[in-house]
Amino acid sequence: MATLEDGVSPTQTVVPTGDVIENPRRRDYLKVAAVSFAGVGAAVTVLPLINSMNPSADVLAQSTTEIDVTAIEPGQAIKTSFRKQPLFVRNLTPAEIAAADAVPVSSLRDPQTLAQRTREGHGNWLITLGVCTHLGCVPLGAGEGENRGPFGGYFCPCHGSAYDTAGRIRQGPAPKNLEVPNYEFTSPTVVVVG
């Protein structure tokens, strides 16, 4: 191809017989194809840059936690850590379970029953993240003697969100119930979270 020979403009093509023909579309097509291909290629190289900012393997490796709940008496709760976030494990008393079940579900901001938030056969174990669904503070109520708020569950001191004994939002600015992570009981006293 000798498109830049004397007298041959970029919009013309020299065919093998030596004739010069007008061919405006051929060059446009090559330009668009080349620039598009390079553009898509450049855009794809951004993906590893973005992906590198996702949680790395060492962070994800901490994504399961095993907890022995033997020592937690009814009415007590412990504060532990799951994925570097606080995790509340609470052994509900029969009175607390009754109080949670007595609330009409339709009156709740984020309607859920206690049974939906616990595991079958382990209905006294309320396991939630200790992260207020408003702006991420750690609510009080898991530690000994901490303020459990007007509904006897948890109370967030930052902006006054109050949770009940099922960890459901009852008062204050938080939009959702305390999150229940995935977990299962591997034995009656050992729970694996994550």
Added chain:
Amino acid sequence: MSFPWARHYEPKNALTQWIDSRLPLPRFVYNAVGAGYPVPRNLNYFWNFGVLAGVCLVIQIVTGIVLAMHFHSSAAGAFESINGTIMRDVNAGWFLRFAHANGASMFLAVVYIHIFRGLYYGSYKAPREMVWLIGVVIFLLIMATAFMGYVLPWGQMSFWGAQVITGFFSAIPVVGEWIRVWLLGGYAPDDAALNRFFSLHYLLPFVIAGAVILHIWALHIPGSGNPTGVEVKGEQDTVPFHPYYTAKDGFGVGVFMIIFAILIFFLPDYLGHPDNYIPANPLSTPAHIVPEWYFWPFYAILRAFTADFIIPAKLWGVVAMFGSILLLFFLPWLDKSPVRSANFRPMYRIAFWVLVLDVLVLGYCGGSAATPAVVIASQLTAAYYFAHFLIIVPIISRLERPKPLPNSITEAVLGDHGGSRMSETALSA
């Protein structure tokens, strides 16, 4: 643009001539901030704050680069490297650290005065809209940089500030939680978040410096505004930037340095929070989380939304908080009054001072605990903030009858004498 009477750079010796013909950088500086830039003769001290903001940026970059040489960006080492190594062991480390921390406050104070100067004197109006737009971008960059810098000491306020601010993004429907985890590189602030904040905290000041160059470039196309808002009409209206305004700015820098030194040497922690001297603890939230003072008005707007209306209250708060700044991008087109300076706009002048008061009350609310009275005050002042820009300013610009403008800057300065066109020789006599 340079006015036709702007002085021309003339390299005097062989070396400067050699440089000028190869890379005319001295000529560029001369025309930008030297004797080659004619400036209205009537600028008051509020026009110092642009240069002061530039001084702040340089102070922050210089102290920041040296501090970075001693800082460990890890969740285990960050707190100790600042409060132990830098504050106690590094030679003059305490001075650099307090200069950098208080320098951020000085920077934001200067920038706020600079912005309100622009609001009062109509600096955002044609033909200077681009100067204003780039200025709003710089403001956003400064806020991002200040926030990420505040996280680096990894104290309780640093950690919970990072938790709350990145929590804003989880308010976004559907993808919010994914974005938050992506921003943090984990499920809670930790090493990954601290390291990327440090990386960006180091990068953004240089992005700001680039945007500042665009800001000044855009300013120099029409030339600087002035307190009358009347455009330059002739040579008698201007004086060269150097030596007139380099001297005036030099005086302003002196006053600035006195206040800055008082903060560094006598009140180094006055603007900080005691809680940030407690190492970050992911399992315990401080009873009262507040950002630094310069974010208080925005924090008050964030917390002002308490009821769900179509979208959740939390999302309203985040949208309103970002909206309160993004709104400024539209200001040049919301205010249709052709008169720039509030000195000649009796109604706008009142609205301006009410806005200043409104933002101060918002700031007070943002710094206080969210009691019911504070929340109601935040709601009223946040509503007024938006009403000012979206309702009051557009209406005033239609109804208002401005006072008569002076015929020229020189007339405004010299009264009746200015009307009779004084010559350059008469002025310099």
